Amino acid sequence: MSDFRNGYSTPAPAHADMAVDAGLRSFMLGVYNKLALGLLVAGGLAYLTGNVPAVQQLFFAPTPDGRIGMTMLGMIVQFLPIVLLFGSMFFMKNPTARGVNMLYWAVVASIGAGMGILFLRYTGGSLASTFFVTAASFGALSLVGYTTKKDLTAMGSFLIMGVIGLIIASIVNIFMQSGTLYLIISGLGVLIFAGLIAFDTQRLKMTYYQLGGNEAAMGVATGFGALSLFINFVNLFQFLLAFMGGNRN
Secondary structure, X not given: OOOOOOOOOOOOHHHOOOOOOHHHXXXXXHHHHHHHHHHHHHHHHHHHHHHOHXXXXXXXXXXXXXXXXXXXXXXXXXXXXXXXXXXHHHHOOOXXXXXXXXXXXXXXXXXXXXXXXXHHHEOHHHHHHXXXXXXXXXXXXXXXXXXXXXXXXXXXXXXXXXXXXXXXXXXXXXXXXXXXXXXXXXXXXXXXXXXXXXXXHHHHHHHHHHHOOOHHHHHHHHHHHHHHHHHHHHHHHHHHHHHHOOEXX
């Protein structure tokens, strides 16, 4: 999911060593600003659905064995980002900046609302500390992707295959309910999405140069770039919770 490629050009290794200029800084700042605002909105919606009783009951409900489950609305919201992302691959053949922005905010809102369940599973302190660790890691990894002269295309392809493996393993573990497998998946998830943050940052940098100042295309790339980095951030955060999250029970 994090390798959502619409709107991107494939990086050309020959151009990987390029001077940083004001235009690139402005472009990347636009991506990071949209990402930061998206995280703020998602966090606000997660807090709303996880802490306001009237809203919480619409999305989450206790299961017979005492765990926290989801209502029908909660399940719809949980799977909506996947539907939106896959749907856009078919219906956004010629994406516009406006269309990509709508997709971005729809994904941000649905992921944010669904993440309210984290407030019911983990303590507020552990959520806050994990978020700050994720933010610091994201900044460092994105800086690596921005400044490195090494082409990360091959690594990115390998990591994307890893994401597919994670999805399959996660589905298998739904039926196995293995704590050990869950920790293995979480550990691999941390490594994979850490690598994808660096890879997607470099890919954004390459995309900027390939677009050659085309404002309309850069508007599309900004939206897709923020979306890709947002998904990477959220996944890294959730996988880190497996190790840093303090259970409420």
